[in-house]
Amino acid sequence: MKKSAIIGAILLGVMLVMGVIFFITRGDTLDKAIDQYEGGDYIDAITMLNRLVKTAGYDESEKIHYYRCRAINSLAEELEEDFEDELVITALENRDKPEYEKAHQKITARLAGVNAEIEGDIEFVAASKKSRIIPRGLFYNDFVSRYRGSQYIEDLDFYEIKKIRSIEPARLFDYMERFYKKYPNSTYVPQIVTIIFDAMRDGATLGADSGEFLKNIILGYALRFPTSQEVSRIYTSAGDNVNMRNSPGLNGAMAGKTVKDEILIQLEKSMDTMQVGDTRDYWYRVSTLKGQRGWIFGKFLKPVDIQGLALANNIEAWSMEDYFTAWTDSNTPENWTHIEGADKTAVIFRKQLSGNLLVFGSKGQVATGLFTRVNTTRSFRLLVRARFVSGYPVTLAAYIIEKDFVYSISAGSEKIEVNGRSIPLKTSDWHNYELSSDDGKFASLTVDGQLISGRIPAGSDQSFSNRGIYILCQQAGSGQTSAEIEYIKVR
Numbered sequence: 001m002k003k004s005a006i007i008g009a010i011l012l013g014v015m016l017v018m019g020v021i022f023f024i025t026r027g028d029t030l031d032k033a034i035d036q037y038e039g040g041d042y043i044d045a046i047t048m049l050n051r052l053v054k055t056a057g058y059d060e061s062e063k064i065h066y067y068r069c070r071a072i073n074s075l076a077e078e079l080e081e082d083f084e085d086e087l088v089i090t091a092l093e094n095r096d097k098p099e100y101e102k103a104h105q106k107i108t109a110r111l112a113g114v115n116a117e118i119e120g121d122i123e124f125v126a127a128s129k130k131s132r133i134i135p136r137g138l139f140y141n142d143f144v145s146r147y148r149g150s151q152y153i154e155d156l157d158f159y160e161i162k163k164i165r166s167i168e169p170a171r172l173f174d175y176m177e178r179f180y181k182k183y184p185n186s187t188y189v190p191q192i193v194t195i196i197f198d199a200m201r202d203g204a205t206l207g208a209d210s211g212e213f214l215k216n217i218i219l220g221y222a223l224r225f226p227t228s229q230e231v232s233r234i235y236t237s238a239g240d241n242v243n244m245r246n247s248p249g250l251n252g253a254m255a256g257k258t259v260k261d262e263i264l265i266q267l268e269k270s271m272d273t274m275q276v277g278d279t280r281d282y283w284y285r286v287s288t289l290k291g292q293r294g295w296i297f298g299k300f301l302k303p304v305d306i307q308g309l310a311l312a313n314n315i316e317a318w319s320m321e322d323y324f325t326a327w328t329d330s331n332t333p334e335n336w337t338h339i340e341g342a343d344k345t346a347v348i349f350r351k352q353l354s355g356n357l358l359v360f361g362s363k364g365q366v367a368t369g370l371f372t373r374v375n376t377t378r379s380f381r382l383l384v385r386a387r388f389v390s391g392y393p394v395t396l397a398a399y400i401i402e403k404d405f406v407y408s409i410s411a412g413s414e415k416i417e418v419n420g421r422s423i424p425l426k427t428s429d430w431h432n433y434e435l436s437s438d439d440g441k442f443a444s445l446t447v448d449g450q451l452i453s454g455r456i457p458a459g460s461d462q463s464f465s466n467r468g469i470y471i472l473c474q475q476a477g478s479g480q481t482s483a484e485i486e487y488i489k490v491r
Contacts, residue, residue, distance in 0.1 A: 028048045028051055028052050029052075030049075030052060030056075030060060030063060030064060030067075032048065033045050033048040033049050033052065033064075033067060034067060036048065037067055037070065037071045037074070040074075040078075042071045042072070042074050042075035042078060043075065043114065043117060043118055045067070045071045046068055046071045046072060046075070046118040046120065047117065047118060049064050049067060049068045049071065050068070050118070050119055052064050053065065053068070061146075062146075062147050062150055062152070063152075065139070065142065065143040065146065065147065066143065066150070066152040066155075066156070068139050068143075069139045069140050069143055069156050070155075070156075072118070072120055072122065072135045072139050073135060073156075073159055075114070075118075075120075075122065076122050076133050076134050076135055079110070079111070079114070079122065079133045080132065080133045083106070083107050083110070083133065085103075086103040086104075086106055086107050087107070087130050087131045087132070087133070088129075088130050088131075089103040090103050090104050090107065090124070090126065090131045091126070091127065091128055091129050091130055091131055092126050092127060092128045092131075093128060093129075095126075104124070107124050107133070108124055111123065111124060111133065120135065120138060120139065121135055121136040121137070121138040121139075122134070122135050122136075123135075123136050125167055127166070127167055132163075132166055132167050134163055134167065140156055143156070148429060149387060149426070149428060149429025149430045149431075150430075151352070151357065151387070151430055151484070151486065154182075154183050154186060154188070155352075157179055157182070157183075158179070158186075158188045158191070158192075160175065161175060161176055161179060161192065161195065162195075165195060165199065169199065169202075169204050169205070170204075170205050172195075172199055172204055173196075173199075173204070173205075173206055173210045173213075173214075174210075176192055176195070176196065176213075177210060177213040179192070180192070180213060180216075180217055184432075184449075187323065189217065189220070189221050189224075190221065190225060190228070190230070192217065193217065193218060193221045193230050194230060196214065196217070196218070197230060197233060197265055197267075200265055200267060200287045200291075200293075201267040201268070201287075203293075205291065206289070206290065206291035210289070211289040211290050214289045215263060215289055218234065218263065218265075218289075219263075219306075222234060222304060222306050223306060224321075226306050231304070231306070232303070233265055233266040234263065234264075234265060234266075234303075234304040235263075235264045235265075235266060235284070235286065235301040235302060235303060235304060236261050236262060236263055236264060236301070236302050236304055236305070237258035237259060237260055237261060237262045237264060237296075237300065237301070237302075238260075238299070238300045238301060238302045239258075239260055239300055240258075240259060240260040241257045241258070241259075242257060242258040242296060242300045243257060243294075243296070244256040244257060244258060244286070244292065244293070244294025244295065244296055245294055245295045245296075246294060246295070247295060248270045248274070248283035248285075248295045249274060249283065249295075250276065252295055255292070255293065255294035255295075256288075256292045256294050258288065258296070258300075262288060262289075263288070263289055263304070264286040264287065264288060264296070264301065265286060265287050265289075266284050266285070266286055267285045267286060267287055267293065268284070268285035269282050269283075269284055269285070270282050270283040270284070270295075274297075276297050276299065279297075279299045281297060281298030281299050282298045283295045283296070283297055283298065284296055284297075284298055284301060286301070318489045318490065318491045319374070319375075319490055319491045320372075320374055320469075320488075320489060320490040320491070321487070321489045322335070322372075322487060322488050322489070323356070323486070323487045324349060324356045324357070324358045324485075324487070325356055327349060327356070330348060330349070331344040331345060331346075331347050331348060332344065332347070332370075333347075333349070333358065333370070335372050336370045336371065336372045336471075337370070337371055337372070338368075338369065338370060338371075339367065339368075339369035339370070339371055339470075339473070341366070341367060342366065342367055342368050342369055342370075343362060343363070343365070343366035343367070343368050346360060346361060346362040346363070346366075346368045346472075347359070347360055347368070347370065347472065348361070357484055357485075357486055358471075358472075358484065358485040358486075359482075359484055360394065360472045360481070360482065360483045360484065360485070361481075361482050362391075362394070362474055362478070362480065362481045362482075363480055364391070364392060364474070364476075364477065364478045364479040364480050364481060365476065365477065366476050367473075367474065367475055367476045368394075368472055368473060368474045369395075369470055369471070369472060369473035369474070370470065370471050370472055370473075371466060371468055371469070371470050372468055372469050373466065373467070373468040374468050374469055374490060376399060376400060376401045376467055376468060376469070376490075377401070377440075378401060378405070378437065378438075378439050378440025378441075379437065379438050379439065379440070380399060380401075380435075380436065380437055380440075380490065380491065381434065381435070381436040381489075381490070381491050382397060382399045382407070382434065382435045382436070382469070382488070382489070382490050383432060383433070383434045383488070383489040383490075384396055384397040384409065384432075384433050384434075384471070384485060384487070384488045384489075385430065385431070385432050385433075385485065385486040385487050385488075386411065386430070386431070386433065386483060386484060386485040386486065387411075387427065387428060387429060387430045387431065387483065387484050388411035388412060388413070388427035388428060388482075388483050389428065389482035389483055389484065390413075390480075390481070390482045391479060391480045391481030391482055392412065392474070392478045392479040392480070392481045393410050393411065393412035393417065393474075393478075393481075394410065394411060394412075394472060394473070394474045394478075394481050394483050395408050395409070395410045395470065395471070395472070395473040395474065396409045396410065396411050396433065396471065396472070396483065396485065397409050397433070397435075397469065397470070397471050397488060398461075398464055398469070398470040398471075398473065399435060399469060399490075400464045400466065400467050400468055400469070400470065401440050401458070401467065402467065403460060403461070403462060403464070403465075404458070404460045405440050405458040406419075406458060406459045406460060406461045406464055407419060407435050407437070407443050407456070407458060407459065408459070408461070408464075408470075409433050409435065409445075411427045411483065412427065413427070414426065414427060415427065416433070416447075418435070418445050418453060418456055419443075419456050419457065419458070419459040420459065421453055421456060423445075423452055423453060425447065430486070431447050431448055432446075432447065432448050432449070433445070433446075433447055434446045434447075435456075440458060441457070441458060442454075442455045442456060442457055442458070443456045443458070444456065463475075469488070469490065471485060471488065472485070
């Protein structure tokens, strides 16, 4: 066969492949699908994402799966608005009423049509007062099975909290506790605290062992956001055996008693003040963290002493917490500087629902690194949440006490290295890496709360010339590398 004929056959084959891909995707792009989702065209967005996922590469496929989950969640909420009256009619307590069946059939017929169009699993769920329309989890389970360490899963897991509150309130606190253990530093903590307080007000059943979890999340939140509105609802009992009553006023029946300094959450407040003895004050309906509820006269309540409670419960505030929310320019987080001669373009940020993500993409030709000056001490804890994406090893974080007292965490393909110690790990997943030391001579490493290595001796590294914190450091000529950091904390 002539050379020209062979080339022609190859070109024809390439054109046929491109034609097949175009036929499958119909000229779709992820940006178009996101625009449709953000514009409220959820069905069109999902059908386009379904086509795109068949030919997408690994990284783009991650976003496709994520937006498909968000789109089906939003579509379910839109359908609930469309069938608001029918969902009230089909509440559990109305099952024997004649209009129930007609409303139920109307909803299920619509859901069958929608599911056929989007290849989804949105279903009707009977509930008291008002039934629900929710996805069963087909898209979510597919996403999690493929991208177990994805940064986007936290956002979808938080959506599950809101869903469970509506359909299975008895499971709410157990699910929130699991969420908090999985994401202890989640930016969704303020919303979770609001959900907790509102659920208490609405009479939700607290889990038998929820008290410790509630104390930790509430006090941790109060330390981070001491001036927030929710913190103003946190009180402690001013005395021991203070009476809790079932209605405001001394005529209310006894509903329980408090323990001195016990944490109490305000649920309601009386409309007017009342006189009790020589004191005039409001009555407050409160809940203990064990779920006991009742009215207490304001004289016997104290606003929470944030610092006092933190010390009593061994809760320390971080001296530095950086979620990279503010940037000096598009390549430099606020309060950070690039090391001398660094490739600044290797660092950018990507905006997420829960804040900015520091994205590192180095070509490896020029050195990289960011530095911030902090008062590093020999007794310290350094926590960084990060993942290694691909390429050559990169220093995720380095804690510099002096040139001869250095601790650094580097990540590469399927392993991390701490001061020369190599540890196998699936670094492409998101992990919380924490280094801690009492004396600066030796440190320990925990990953996601589990001790991985102890008695790590301090190292010496002349490349770190200043006392402080370095992140995303790499020498020139290392090679192309990608990594991401969500936040870093020090105390």
